[in-house]
């Protein structure tokens with residue numbers, strides 16, 4: 032099945048064997064009856080498939096897990112309460128004291144903080160380098176490196192990192208790769224197809240797409256995800272509510288058409304901003320001015336709805352702009368039907384601190400824009416009137 036058919040049909044009929052409802056029902060039950068003691072024991076032993084308790088899984092949550100595994104071309108998925116719980120579950124499961132995690136120097140702010148603050152408290156070492164330079168990754172690899180972690184496009188600078196090359200290097204050195212695909216879910220790019228071992232997501236963003244749920248997911252091979260489930264997930268307990276799983280199932284049915292429209296609109300807006308005299312620089316991988324435009328074209332089919340730009344006049348000009356938009360909302364998050372604007376240095380990436388922000392090139396005048404499904408001309412008119420106020 033192609034992407035849109037999978038997103039709409041997969042697992043739907045199996046999830047309601049009683050009435051055959053067209054959409055998956057919401058099972059709110061926290062626990063499930065075992066027909067016999069022996070069957071209960073078999074379910075706990077993992078030799079019989081069936082529900083146990085909703086912190087483990089639940090029919091509505093499982094319907095979403097089946098669809099997400101298919102979406103990312105993995106074998107199995109675990110759905111979690113947030114993108115951050117998916118990331119923390121994955122890293123806590125894969126790493127132990129003495130191991131090193133090798134990560135790109137720019138990550139989503141809370142992921143950066145998780146890796147550099149929380150993981151280090153457990154004796155896990157961290158090396159953060161520029162993944163755009165494959166030689167620097169080669170040089171950083173030593174026997175203690177157990178996980179390579181990155182995003183592409185990165186948040187918020189939209190840097191592109193060569194997924195295939197890193198996958199090959201990691202496989203050669205028997206290191207697991209974990210990739211955050213929140214910024215460019217299918218149909219934009221398929222990291223598992225490009226060689227990544229584990230994909231994590233904030234479902235809060237494009238996959239749900241309607242700014243009404245927080246959720247996350249981890250996707251990978253049957254073996255790795257099953258081990259993560261039994262050894263870490265059920266003990267840590269970051270499960271999602273069945274109602275939220277249902278909302279995400281509903282939201283993701285339109286993922287492909289939303290991303291197509293968002294990508295088209297964002298390209299037009301990026302070209303408008305690039306020509307505007309009050310704009311210093313625009314970061315969007317579809318633009319030929321983007322330093323990794325050719326690589327982006329190789330590994331991405333669509334470029335998504337997020338772009339960043341620097342306004343001439345520094346922090347105060349950026350502030351004036353984000354305070355002056357009318358149609359676009361001043362709020363963090365991305366990938367939803369509403370267009371949102373934010374200031375990464377003081378908001379989403381503030382946890383990186385001034386020094387790391389400067390080192391990573393996230394300046395005071397950088398503004399991040401997430402384009403929704405409003406009319407493109409109306410969005411351009413809104414930006415035009417806000418820029419005129421600077």
Ligand SMILES: Cc1ncc(COP(=O)(O)O)c(C=O)c1O
Pocket residue numbers: 113114115116139142182186211213214232233234235245246247364
């Ligand atoms: C790239 C990326 N990964 C992970 C997250 C965390 O997701 P959540 O807010 O669902 O925990 C975010 C949130 O903005 C993000 O942008």
